[in-house]
Amino acid sequence: KQEVTQIPAALSVPEGENLVLNCSFTDSAIYNLQWFRQDPGKGLTSLLLIQSSQREQTSGRLNASLDKSSGRSTLYIAASQPGDSATYLCAVRVSDMRFGAGTRLTVKP
Amino acid sequence: GAVVSQHPSRVICKSGTSVKIECRSLDFQATTMFWYRQFPKQSLMLMATSNEGSKATYEQGVEKDKFLINHASLTLSTLTVTSAHPEDSSFYICSSSDTADTEAFFGQGTRLTVV
Numbered sequence: 277k278q279e280v281t282q283i284p285a286a287l288s289v290p291e292g293e294n295l296v297l298n299c300s301f302t303d304s305a306i307y308n309l310q311w312f313r314q315d316p317g318k319g320l321t322s323l324l325l326i327q328s329s330q331r332e333q334t335s336g337r338l339n340a341s342l343d344k345s346s347g348r349s350t351l352y353i354a355a356s357q358p359g360d361s362a363t364y365l366c367a368v369r370v371s372d373m374r375f376g377a378g379t380r381l382t383v384k385p
Numbered sequence: 386g387a388v389v390s391q392h393p394s395r396v397i398c399k400s401g402t403s404v405k406i407e408c409r410s411l412d413f414q415a416t417t418m419f420w421y422r423q424f425p426k427q428s429l430m431l432m433a434t435s436n437e438g439s440k441a442t443y444e445q446g447v448e449k450d451k452f453l454i455n456h457a458s459l460t461l462s463t464l465t466v467t468s469a470h471p472e473d474s475s476f477y478i479c480s481s482s483d484t485a486d487t488e489a490f491f492g493q494g495t496r497l498t499v500v
Binding site: 307308310312317318319320322325327328365367369371372373374375376377378 | 419421427428429430431434478480485486487488489490491492493494496
C-alpha cells in the first residue's frame with residue numbers, strides 16, 4: 277500500500293520568505309501527483325498536477341517538482357504572503373489516490 | 386476545470402438514522418470515484434474506491450455494510466452512512482476522474498454531524 281509522508285508537519289514563516297514543502301511516497305509506480313491547499317473547515321483546492329512523465333509544474337509563485345525514482349516531490353512557494361496560510365496536502369495517484377498528512381503553513385505579516 | 390458537485394454540504398442527523406451523500410460529475414464521465422473521510426486536524430483517509438458498474442473496494446477497517454457506496458452511472462456515486470452514530474461525525478469528500486492517469490476532481494465535501 278502506498279504510503280505518503282509530508283515534512284514538516286507545521287511551518288511558520290515571516291511574510292516574504294521563500295519556502296519548500298516536502299512530500300515522499302513509497303511506491304514510485306505512480307500516474308501522477310497533485311498538490312492541494314485546504315483552508316480550515318473547507319474543501320480542497322487543487323494547486324498543481326504533475327504527471328509521472330513530468331519533472332515540474334509551475335503556477336504563479338508555486339513550483340512543484342517530481343523525482344519519481346526517489347519517491348519525492350517538493351512544493352516551492354516564492355515570496356510567501358499571509359494569504360498563503362493553509363494546510364498543504366500532496367496526493368499520489370496509482371490505482372487509488374492517497375494523501376499525506378499535510379503541512380500546516382502559517383505566514384506571519 | 387471539471388466540476389464535481391457534492392450534496393449536501395452540511396447535514397445533521399439523529400443517531401440511528403441513515404444519511405445519503407451524492408457526488409455528481411457535471412462535465413465528464415467519472416469512471417472511478419474515491420470517497421474520503423477527514424476527522425478534525427487530520428488528513429484525508431481513503432475509505433473506498435469504486436468503478437462504474439462494479440462493487441466498491443473498501444479500505445481495511447472500513448465497514449462496507451455501514452458505508453454503502455453505489456456507483457451505478459458514470460455521473461453519479463452515492464455514499465450512504467447507515468445507522469449513523471456520533472463517532473461517524475466527520476467531513477466526507479468525494480473525488481472522481483475519467484481515467485486512471487488524469488487529474489482527479491473533488492467535491493466540496495459534506496460535513497456530517499450525528500447527534
